[in-house]
Amino acid sequence: MPAFLIRRLLTGLAMLLIISALAYLLLYLTGSDIARNLLGDNASQEAVDLRAAELGLDQPLHTRYLSWLGGAITGNLGRSWFGGSDVTSLLMSRLGVTLTLVVTSTVISAIIAIALGVWAAVRGGWIDKTIQVFSLTGAAIPNYLIALGLVALFAINLAWFAPTGYTQPGASLGGWIASVTLPVAALTIGCIAGTAQQVRSSMLDVMRQDYIRTLRSRGLGPGRIIYRHALRNAAGPGLSVLGLQFVGLLGGAVVIEQMFAIPGLGSLSVSSTTQGDIPVVMGVVILIAAIVITVNLLIDIAQGILNPKVRLS
Structure with a gap:
């Protein structure tokens, strides 16, 4: 198990490094004059050159990246070009809001999707068909359209x-619950649809296995077979889909936060991208990539616990 964890951890760190380098390269190689964009077209060339020197834009790109990377390793992501706020503090003030939406949506989705997927696989018939129709419909409709329908x-x-x-939950717990109910519902419906379909398929495959028939022949009750044996073996694909859904929820939160005026990472990423605030954009990219x-690392660990063969792959 330690070797398995070390491999996954090193792979994750390498991916984070690659993502940071590519994001930094793409943001700074846009072909635009960043200092000029910040000061406006009416600024003098001397003022533009001075601003570029203040931001370190007169240095080679690789030097700037290594300097940023050295600060990022120690938790210093620089300062916002608009307002001068510390990027790390700015991100931390928004992170809790976004994670509240995404984690709550993921937990609710997992519970409901597992229940629906198992129910569809075990009962079959019209129940199975109804859940499949719901899954396909929910997965096909974008979450922003679902949000519009819920608001209406x-x-x-x-x-x-x-x-x-x-x-904020500290200001009013009831008010906080009311303010996140519709955004969470908008994010949850699509996530439930995709995950329930995968759980159903995995459960059907497992229920056809020979060992399930052996357990039945030994007189084990249906509940024990389903929840203690079949569901554990069917959980691996479901966890993988749930991990993908979590990533999708992070992307969906960008739109949902804008629609509901929620001060999370999504709204911050939109505003900083619109302004061209590259330090904040880089901070958002790296933070989301790290999440x-x-x-994915936690899902790999969970799958390794459920299926020892994964630890050897």
């Missing part, structure tokens, strides 16, 4: 929730 129904027509806004790599 529950916020505008029924007036159960505010259409936009975010309340994705960490989640």
Whole structure:
């Protein structure tokens, strides 16, 4: 197990390094005059040159990247070009909001998707067909359209929730729950659809295995066979899909946070990209990449626990 973890950890660190280098290269090789864009077209050339020197833009690209990488390793991601805020502090102030949406959506999706997938595989018939229709429909509709439908129904027509806004949990727990209900629902529906379909398929494959028939012949109850044996062996593909769904939820959070005016990483990434605030954009990219790599590592560990063959691959 330690060797398995070390391999996955080293692979994750290598991927993070590659992502940072590619992102840095793409952001700075746009062909535009960054200092000129920051100061405006009316700024003098002397002012532009001075601003470029202040930002280190007069240095070679590889020198700038190595300097940024050295700071990033120690947790210093630089300062925002607009307002001068510390990028690390800015990201940490937004991270909790986004993780609340994504983690809550993932947990709810996992519980409901497993229940629906197992139910469809075991019961079959019209239940199976109904869940398949729901899965295909939910996976096909973009989450922003789902969000629009939820807002139209529950916020505008029924007036159960505010259409936009975010309340900190420390200010009002009830207000916080109300402010995240519709965004979480919008993210969850599509995630449930994709994961439930995979759980159903995996459960059907496992239930056809010879050892399941052997367990039945020994007199084990259906509940024990399904939840103690079949579901454990079917969990691997489901975990993989859930990991992909988590990554998709991070991307979906960008749109959802904009729609509901939620101050998370998604809205920060949109505003910083629009402004051309490269230090903040790099911080968002690296933070999201680190989260994705960490989640994939945790899924690999979980699969290694469920299936020892994974640890040898």
